[in-house]
Amino acid sequence: MSSIYENPLITRYASKEMAQIFSDDEKFKTWRKLWIALAKSEKELGLNITDEQIEEMEMHAEDINYEDAKRFEKELRHDVMAHIRAFGLQCPKAKPIIHLGATSAFVDDNTDIILMYKAFQLIKKKLLKLIDVLSDFAIKYKNVPTLGFTHFQPAQLTTVGKRATLWIQDLIFDYEDLEYRLKNIKLRGVKGTTGTQASFMELFNGDEEKVKRLDKLVAKKMGFSNVFDVTGQTYTRKYDFILLSVLSEIAQSAHKFSNDIRLLQHLKEIEEPFEEKQVGSSAMAYKRNPMRCERMASLCRYVITALLNSSITSSSQWFERTLDDSANRRIVIPEMFLTTDAILNLYLNVASGLKVNMKIINKHVMNELPFMATEAILMECVLKGGDRQELHEVIRTNSLKAQEVIKEGGENPLLNYLKEDERINLSDVEIDNILDPKKFTGRAENQTIEYIENVVKPLLNANNIEDVQADIEV
Numbered sequence: 001m002s003s004i005y006e007n008p009l010i011t012r013y014a015s016k017e018m019a020q021i022f023s024d025d026e027k028f029k030t031w032r033k034l035w036i037a038l039a040k041s042e043k044e045l046g047l048n049i050t051d052e053q054i055e056e057m058e059m060h061a062e063d064i065n066y067e068d069a070k071r072f073e074k075e076l077r078h079d080v081m082a083h084i085r086a087f088g089l090q091c092p093k094a095k096p097i098i099h100l101g102a103t104s105a106f107v108d109d110n111t112d113i114i115l116m117y118k119a120f121q122l123i124k125k126k127l128l129k130l131i132d133v134l135s136d137f138a139i140k141y142k143n144v145p146t147l148g149f150t151h152f153q154p155a156q157l158t159t160v161g162k163r164a165t166l167w168i169q170d171l172i173f174d175y176e177d178l179e180y181r182l183k184n185i186k187l188r189g190v191k192g193t194t195g196t197q198a199s200f201m202e203l204f205n206g207d208e209e210k211v212k213r214l215d216k217l218v219a220k221k222m223g224f225s226n227v228f229d230v231t232g233q234t235y236t237r238k239y240d241f242i243l244l245s246v247l248s249e250i251a252q253s254a255h256k257f258s259n260d261i262r263l264l265q266h267l268k269e270i271e272e273p274f275e276e277k278q279v280g281s282s283a284m285a286y287k288r289n290p291m292r293c294e295r296m297a298s299l300c301r302y303v304i305t306a307l308l309n310s311s312i313t314s315s316s317q318w319f320e321r322t323l324d325d326s327a328n329r330r331i332v333i334p335e336m337f338l339t340t341d342a343i344l345n346l347y348l349n350v351a352s353g354l355k356v357n358m359k360i361i362n363k364h365v366m367n368e369l370p371f372m373a374t375e376a377i378l379m380e381c382v383l384k385g386g387d388r389q390e391l392h393e394v395i396r397t398n399s400l401k402a403q404e405v406i407k408e409g410g411e412n413p414l415l416n417y418l419k420e421d422e423r424i425n426l427s428d429v430e431i432d433n434i435l436d437p438k439k440f441t442g443r444a445e446n447q448t449i450e451y452i453e454n455v456v457k458p459l460l461n462a463n464n465i466e467d468v469q470a471d472i473e474v
Contacts, residue, residue, distance in 0.1 A: 009335060012474055013299065013342035021119050022334035025064070030114055031083060031107040032061045034222065035098050038190065041217035042100060045210045047203060053094035060090040080104040101199040102190065105234045105321070109188040112333060113235075114222065116243055117185055119337040120178060126344040127175050127250070128460065129468040131168055133351045135456045138164035142448040145437035146361050147368055152263065154368045157437060160270070160356060162444035165451045167260070170253035172459065178246050185243075188235040189215040189227030194320045232320030240329065241310040247340045251303035254343045258293035258300065261350065265290045268360045273353030292472065296346045303339050306332055348470035365437050367406075370414040371399060373435050377418065377426065380434060386425050394423045 010019050020026060036057050043049040065086050073082035080099075088095035099106070142161035147154050192199045197211050204210040219227045228235050264270040265288075272292050309332045313325045374395045382388045398421060402414035418424050419431055426434075438445075 007335075009338040009342065013295075013345075014338040015122075015341055015345060015469075018119060018122055018338055018341035021115055021122070022337065026115065027111055028064050028066075028069075028083060029062060030111040031080075032057070032064070032087060034107050034110055034218070035084075035087065036061060037218045037221035038100065038102060038106070039094070039097055040221060041190075041214050042097075042203070044217065045204065045214055047097075047100070049097050049100075050093075053091070053097055056091040056094045057087070057098070060087065063090075065090055078104075080107060101192070101203050103193045103199075103233060105188065106190060109235050110222070112240075112329070113185065113187055114224075116333065116337070117182070117224075119341075120182055120243075120246075123247075123250070123337070123340060123344065124175070124178055124182070125466050126341070126348060126468050126470075127171060127178065128463050128465050130344060130348050130351060131171050131175065131456060132460055132465050133348065134164055134168045134171070135452050135460070137161070137351065137354065138168065138448050139452055141356060143438065143441075143445045144356070144358065144361065145365055145441050146269065147364050149263075154364075156372065156442075157365065157369070157440040157444075159441050159444040159448065160361070161448045162441075163260075165448050167253070167257045168456060169451070170256060171250075172455065174246065174249045174253055175459070177249060181243055181246055184226065185224070186226040186228050186235075186239070187219045187222065187224045188231055190218050191215070191228070191231045191233075194233055195231040234317075234321045234325070237310070237314040237317050237325055237329075240333065241307070241314050244307055244310050244333070244336050247336050248304050248307040250340055251300040251343060254347050255297055255300035255304070257347065258296040258350075261293045261354075262290045262297070265293075267364065269357055269364065270361075271355040271357070272350045273355070292346050292350050296343055296350070299339050299343050299346070303336055303343065306336050306339070345470045346472065348468060349472050352470065362437070366435075367412045369435055369437060369440065370402070370412055370418075372440060374399065374414075376434050376439075377424070377431065380430070381425055384425050390423070394421060 036054065039049055039054055039057060043051075043054065064083075068089055069082045069086035072085045073079055076082055076085075081104075084099050087098055091098065138161040140161065141164070142159060144160040145157050146160050146163065148156050148158040148163075190200060191197055197215075200211045200214060201208070204214075215227050219225065261270060261272055265272060271288070272290050274288055309328055313328055313332075316322075317325060378388065378391055378395055381391050395418070398417040399414055402412055402417060405411075405413050415431070415435065419428050424431075
């Protein structure tokens with residue numbers, strides 16, 4: 001056990017894959033890749049940089065001398081300069097041209113975007129797998145009638161599968177926004193100390209075309225086609241808010257799902273996975289708490305509220321930049337991705353192991369359906385020659401009597417009351433036929449089929465759906 005605080009996102013919740021993306025090692029290796037891309041591009045555009053210098057840098061792109069960097073940072077109080085010095089120790093020939101013309105934001109900002117891009121790829125993979133799992137669930141239960149709820153009060157019937165399409169639709173909106181952001185993502189590029197590219201204009205003797213090409217060349221070498229048209233020293237912090245908003249959207253969708261499952265588990269209709277030796281309560285041994293969905297809700301709340309940091313940071317920057325963004329972003333950006341990763345792990349785990357209790361669902365349907373079916377019974381009686389006004393009163397009085405029985409804890413007796421009332425001119429079989437739950441679900445089954453076939457399957461078929469591990473450690 002550690003004697004100091006350890007972030008539970010690392011020790012309990014997020015995947016090792018996501019944690020690795022935001023590791024110091026990944027960050028500092030990306031810095032070196034950016035310095036190499038800058039040197040190569042400057043050489044291509046005519047600066048006096050040799051192949052030998054670049055080869056030396058490439059030789060040490062991965063084996064970072066962290067102890068040297070740590071020693072330099074303690075002395076300089078500047079992490080970028082510390083790593084430039086450390087890189088220079090390993091690359092004495094390249095030392096004069098490392099970081100040539102650049103400012104700290106060249107490595108800081110470009111790396112932040114590169115790491116977010118990588119993290120989004122992992123989020124995308126899990127999101128697609130989740131949509132795939134839920135679509136199977138929706139089809140499996142497409143024609144199982146269940147109570148709809150408005151205001152958490154019993155309402156017209158829907159189906160278990162149709163309800164799942166609502167969860168899927170939210171996730172597809174999130175996926176579409178994520179895809180848009182990924183396709184249009186921009187690097188800060190090579191912009192200099194205040195975004196004017198003045199240092200690069202000096203290096204290239206005022207040749208604007210070369211400076212513009214340098215911006216594009218570096219981005220291309222890092223695997224990106226777009227760069228910001230204009231920046232200050234940093235790219236606008238509004239862009240963090242724009243990108244991180246996608247994570248908030250995913251958290252909102254997951255929170256909605258987790259709430260629905262928690263409520264359904266209270267009703268004993270649908271339950272999250274519960275393992276053989278799992279303990280629900282230290283005191284109440286019989287309990288089966290929806291702990292995974294509760295954890296989802298808790299983590300979702302963190303992501304949703306964390307986005308506020310980015311909006312405040314964006315709005316409070318001064319001119320070309322201030323440094324009050326730095327410490328905040330070091331925490332907010334990684335933690336929002338780590339938390340969203342943990343949320344999707346939980347969502348996948350729960351969605352893959354949902355237990356549907358058909359008999360309980362049907363019992364709840366049949367407890368409420370007689371009330372919902374009264375209008376259909378009334379219409380059928382009138383079609384057989386009955387008096388609508390008289391029949392309305394018969395159904396009303398019987399319904400009130402039935403409600404009193406229910407309030408005393410009894411089962412709904414309305415169906416029996418109507419069958420026994422001679423004024424209802426329908427046979428028991430005719431009443432039972434009217435009360436077939438599937439007659440009260442409207443187009444729910446076909447809506448489910450159509451949505452999966454027309455919207456979900458084309459999306460899934462257009463992508464490689466990878467198998468994703470969604471084991472919950474604790």
